[in-house]
Amino acid sequence: LVDEPNGFACVASSSRKSVDFVRDMARRQAAEKQQRGTLHADHAHHLCSLPRNMLWDLWSKARTRDQKRKASNEILELLQKQGVPISLDCRNIELEHHLTSLLGITKGDHNADTVHWLAMVYDDTAKKKDPCWTLDLPGGKRHLGENSLQGMIRETEEETSLIVNKHWMMEDRPRKGSGKDGWANVYYMIGPPSDILMEAVEQDTFWETEKK
Numbered sequence: 629l630v631d632e633p634n635g636f637a638c639v640a641s642s643s644r645k646s647v648d649f650v651r652d653m654a655r656r657q658a659a660e661k662q663q664r665g666t667l668h669a670d671h672a673h674h675l676c677s678l679p680r681n682m683l684w685d686l687w688s689k690a691r692t693r694d695q696k697r698k699a700s701n702e703i704l705e706l707l708q709k710q711g712v713p714i715s716l717d718c719r720n721i722e723l724e725h726h727l728t729s730l731l732g733i734t735k736g737d738h739n740a741d742t743v744h745w746l747a748m749v750y751d752d753t754a755k756k757k758d759p760c761w762t763l764d765l766p767g768g769k770r771h772l773g774e775n776s777l778q779g780m781i782r783e784t785e786e787e788t789s790l791i792v793n794k795h796w797m798m799e800d801r802p803r804k805g806s807g808k809d810g811w812a813n814v815y816y817m818i819g820p821p822s823d824i825l826m827e828a829v830e831q832d833t834f835w836e837t838e839k840k
Contacts (some may be wrong), residue, residue, distance in 0.1 A: 636767025
């Protein structure tokens, strides 16, 4: 396991409601942990579903200050609609390395312009230097004896409260980047198994428009 890369997770779907469903599931589990006082120190402050193309526009297309401000405001508006307490004092967004790495890896995907991702949101607006809202993917360094998948599963629960397993894997193999990131990290595209989604569709009117 010495050469095993670190694992990261990306909940992804062309159905926004599927990603919203996972977001709400994780939020409920986080609330239960918070009541018990067992929330991990690295847990995300917020979890939100965002269109990948908005993240791509901020990272890859926004070159001028006005373009960055416009792209950031579009994302901040969506975060606010999902309960993140955005204020006028800080309108800056920082996309962390692992999120931007996966943006680059997936740029050629057939659904790159329609897929939604689940992002961790950290409130770093109180920092004295470069205050911002930080967006990232769950994952991180493996523990001794873990493989990439085991590390991703543990880190995902620690940082989002979401409990996943191998049945959440949407692809046979994780994604890899190029260069240093290619051997150091892998990215698992994940989503809830069909039985969990079907049960939600049958029991919750939230899905009515999705079924039509």
